[in-house]
Amino acid sequence: MNSTFSLRPAxxxxxxxxxxxxxxxxxxxxxxxxxxxxxxxxxxxFRIAESDDGExxxxxxxxxxxxxxxxxxxxxxxxxxxxxxxxxxxVENLLEEARALGVSxxxxxxxxxxxxxxxxxxxxxxxxxVDPQVYSELLRSHDEGVAEFLDLARVxxxxxxxxxxxxxL
Numbered sequence: 001m002n003s004t005f006s007l008r009p010a011x012x013x014x015x016x017x018x019x020x021x022x023x024x025x026x027x028x029x030x031x032x033x034x035x036x037x038x039x040x041x042x043x044x045x046f047r048i049a050e051s052d053d054g055e056x057x058x059x060x061x062x063x064x065x066x067x068x069x070x071x072x073x074x075x076x077x078x079x080x081x082x083x084x085x086x087x088x089x090x091v092e093n094l095l096e097e098a099r100a101l102g103v104s105x106x107x108x109x110x111x112x113x114x115x116x117x118x119x120x121x122x123x124x125x126x127x128x129x130v131d132p133q134v135y136s137e138l139l140r141s142h143d144e145g146v147a148e149f150l151d152l153a154r155v156x157x158x159x160x161x162x163x164x165x166x167x168x169l
Contacts, residue, residue, distance in 0.1 A: 005057055005086065007093050010046035015039045017056035018046065021076040030111055030162075031074065047093055049077070049086045057081045060090035062097050062106075070103040091119050095169065104169050109162045121165040 010018070018039055026033035039046075042061060049058030058077040064070045072094050077086040098106050110116055113123065 003084070005049050005051045007047050007049055007089060010043050010048045010059070012040065012043065014048050014056055015043070018059045018074070021056070021059055021078060022074060025076055031076065047090060049090055058086040058090055060094055062094040064101060064103065065107070068104045070098045070101070070106050072106055072108045087115065095119070099169050105166055106169065107164065107166045109164055111162050113163050113165065116165050119167065121167040124164040124166050
């Protein structure tokens, strides 16, 4: 196995690989599995880590929630590549993308608190990260990640018990 990799935007042909990366983490209740159609619908948000021999070894997505707020989602690396910088490079790339889009805060829901702390994220004490007017606008979203961020009761049956974290860019 080669020890280097590169990042690129996701392609439709990557959806099966994204699902394969997410599946074991979903079984461990670390990530939520999504329907295949949801991956296709959000494909433009994904970045793919690819080994030099063309294997998809990691993925991550940046979902814009509001003018100044986005979420890092579906961050996953193949077991054989964990601890080799794949997640680090993906997160840094997604944060750079957030900056380029004009986002000033990035949110995540995670069990990997220490990993995200190393990237400058802090545990959110409450929902004061959004003002009441933005909160009321976000309530109109059908996106489950937005509902998780807002800590809405309708997502409670699906809540994994993970930690809400946020980073100021």
